[in-house]
Amino acid sequence: MQSQLVFCVVIVILAVVSAGSLPLKDCGSKAGKVTSISLDPPPVGSCTFPRGKNVTATLNLEIDEATSKLTVKCKGDVVVWVNFPLPNNDACSQGVTCPTTSGSSYTFKTVIPILHEYPSLRLVVQLEFQDDNGQDAICVQFPGEIC
Numbered sequence: 001m002q003s004q005l006v007f008c009v010v011i012v013i014l015a016v017v018s019a020g021s022l023p024l025k026d027c028g029s030k031a032g033k034v035t036s037i038s039l040d041p042p043p044v045g046s047c048t049f050p051r052g053k054n055v056t057a058t059l060n061l062e063i064d065e066a067t068s069k070l071t072v073k074c075k076g077d078v079v080v081w082v083n084f085p086l087p088n089n090d091a092c093s094q095g096v097t098c099p100t101t102s103g104s105s106y107t108f109k110t111v112i113p114i115l116h117e118y119p120s121l122r123l124v125v126q127l128e129f130q131d132d133n134g135q136d137a138i139c140v141q142f143p144g145e146i147c
Contacts, residue, residue, distance in 0.1 A: 022048070027126055027139040031065035034127075034140040035105075046122070047147035049114045059108045059127070061096070061138060067131040068099040074112065076144070077124040084125075086110055091129060118146050 022037050039048060040056040049055055063070075070091035074084045088110065092098035096106040108129075122145045129138040 022142040025141045027128075027141045028136055029138045029140070030135055031067075031131065031137040032061060032063040032129070034138060035060045035062060037140075037142060046145045048144040049112070049118075049146045051114050051118055051120070051146060052116045053114055055112045055114055057110055057112055057127075059140075061106045061108055061129070063096075063100045063104055063106065063137060064102050065131065065137060066099055066102050067137060069132055070096055070098060070100065070137065071130045072108075072110065073128040073130065075126045075128070077126065078121060081126070084112065086112065114146060120147050121145070 022039070022043075024034055024037060026033060037057060037059045040058070041050065041053065044050075072086060072089045072091050072094075074086050075081045076084055088094060091108050091110075094110050095108045097104075100106070122143070124141050125144045126139065126141045128136050131137040
């Protein structure tokens with residue numbers, strides 16, 4: 001009984017430690033930035049994307065331009081860049097008020113389906129938020145692992 005309690009406490013501590021924010025790297029943003037990202041379910045160890053699950057990503061954004069639309073693209077660097085299609089790539093229907101206002105902050109929330117067919121691997125995830133002109137208003141990368 002005591003060993004089960006210790007095991008449960010260790011799992012809770014790991015979940016709390018793993019729920020911290022992911023390290024973010026700008027990849028050419030022209031008009032804003034991502035200030036934080038969180039995933040649900042939260043990462044367990046290095047596993048950020050469990051196969052067969054939907055992962056909800058919540059990003060806090062700062063946008064420095066007015067644009068009437070913001071389109072999201074998701075890619076993964078798995079030796080070559082591979083597109084990971086999102087069920088909905090319209091940021092304006094997922095928490096971003098469009099047209100955006102320069103100097104404003106928004107919370108973007110999307111679901112990323114992690115298919116069973118995806119192989120287990122580590123990758124760099126890249127999210128691109130493209131403006132009216134197809135330019136990367138915001139581009140961010142973070143490490144991930146499909147497991």
